[in-house]
Amino acid sequence: MRDRNTAAVRAYRLEQGELVLRECEVPEPGRGQVLVDVRASSLNYRELMVQRGTYPLPVKDDLVPNADGAGVVVAVGPGVTEWAVGDRVAAAVFPLWQHGPFGHEFLPQLGGSLDGMLAERVVLEASGLVRVPDHLSFEEAATLPCAALTAWNALDGVRAGQTVVTRGSGSVSLFAVQFGKLSGARVIATSRGPAKASRLTALGADLVVTSEDWVEEVRAVGGADRVVDVVGALNDSVRALKVSGEVAAVGSLGGGWPPLDPALMFGSVATVRMVAIGSRAQFTAMNRAIAVAGLRPVVDRVFGFEEAAEAYRYYAKGDAFGKVVISMG
Known part of the structure; x- marks a missing residue:
């Protein structure tokens, strides 16, 4: 040094x-x-x-x-x-x-x-x-300060036995897989290729969906209580929800946000919540959980x-x- x-x-x-x-x-x-x-x-x-x-x-x-x-x-x-x-x-x-x-x-x-x-x-x-x-x-x-805390905030309120869907294999999504498992949820990850799919499974994902029609695959296994959307395809994420489920909107890969259909939200009584990293109190709570679990x-x-x-x-x-x-x- x-x-x-x-x-x-x-x-x-x-x-x-x-x-x-x-x-x-x-x-x-x-x-x-x-x-x-x-x-x-x-x-x-x-x-x-x-x-x-x-x-x-x-x-x-x-x-x-x-x-x-x-x-x-x-x-x-x-x-x-x-x-x-x-x-x-x-x-x-x-x-x-x-x-x-x-x-x-x-x-x-x-x-x-x-x-x-x-x-x-x-x-x-x-x-x-x-x-x-x-x-x-x-x-x-x-x-930890940005990606991990964003994932922690995105999963706020998730309970054991619920189903969490994470999109892709960016850092927020990887932390969401880990925190989802930490909460006792069933975690479904989406991925475009088999190489990353195997790594997501090793990280703890219960199911990895690699097809383009990921929404139907998620719905076929009961739907999601929470979708962590880092892509910006909010209509698809809402379609994947159970009744009264929530989309935690983290960002948009393309930089733009396609129009969100209110009829889709009304039909499933969905909540879409924008996630802006998190507070110091959330950061402290997250670090305690990481320490107890020995998460890396x-x-x-x-x-x-x-x-x-x-x-x-x-x-x-x-x-x-x-x-x-x-x-x-």
């Missing part, structure tokens, strides 16, 4: 869509803040949107990118009592969202309107941190800090099965 006990540390900045590595002075935490030695950061699709200028939420100029990250507290500012030097932590993407439903006042976010985690050391609000499970490496812990995230590949641009290019290809992580060493 590079010696960071110097007057300068390194951080990436986004300049016209390109990652540029710069040196800067070691930041100092102010009141209510902590200084975190970042050990790893992971990529989500939102990072590509930020880089390409298509992210729907505000993005600051001269941004330090990446919402996800985990590390060690190395200094605390005045008034901080919850954290101590040496604590292993991860940062909440929306640091102001402590609990309850999401609101406009919680919009400030890491790697967007706030500087993110692709730096050797960062100053963060103490109230926006959570403890990471002891059994996870920093590379594994860095996968799926990591596809780890890149070095100097290889961040290569990590972005690799992730953009869309071939990863699991999280792409950048390690600071």
Whole structure:
């Protein structure tokens, strides 16, 4: 690991869509803040949107990118009592969202309107941190803030014996398979090919549907209580539901949202809920469950800090099965 006990540390900045590595002075935490030695950061699709200028939420100029990250507290500012030097932590993407439903006042976010985690050391609000499970490496812990918490939120309220459907094999869907099994649900995963299907089965999926007509296959086995839709095909997801089922809408692969047919929703008394990651309280609860179960995230590949641009290019290809992580060493 590079010696960071110097007057300068390194951080990436986004300049016209390109990652540029710069040196800067070691930041100092102010009141209510902590200084975190970042050990790893992971990529989500939102990072590509930020880089390409298509992210729907505000993005600051001269941004330090990446919402996800985990590390060690190395200094605390005045008034901080919850954290101590040496604590292993991860940062909440929306640091102001402590609990309850999401609101406009919680919009400030890491790697967007706030500087993110692709730096050797960062100053963060103490109230926006959570403890990471002891059994996870920093590379594994860095996968949790966005994709894992989104999946956890998407499955909120799922009970043992219910049926959960996950779409595809992106990171949110992989976490949803794991959390679905953790809740005691029957998990049906959809996949376009047999190669990923076998890996989804190994991860815990009870049934993997590879045909284009996945809706009919799900309905043939009784329908779904919850569909985690990362594709944006909401009409299909509603059709796959049991009466009074729910679609947790996470995103849209194509960037657009086909019109949602109200008659379909009325016919099955369906609920469609938009999922915006999750609160700090949900993050804390998720980490407790991960620790108790000994659950481990799926990591596809780890890149070095100097290889961040290569990590972005690799992730953009869309071939990863699991999280792409950048390690600071």
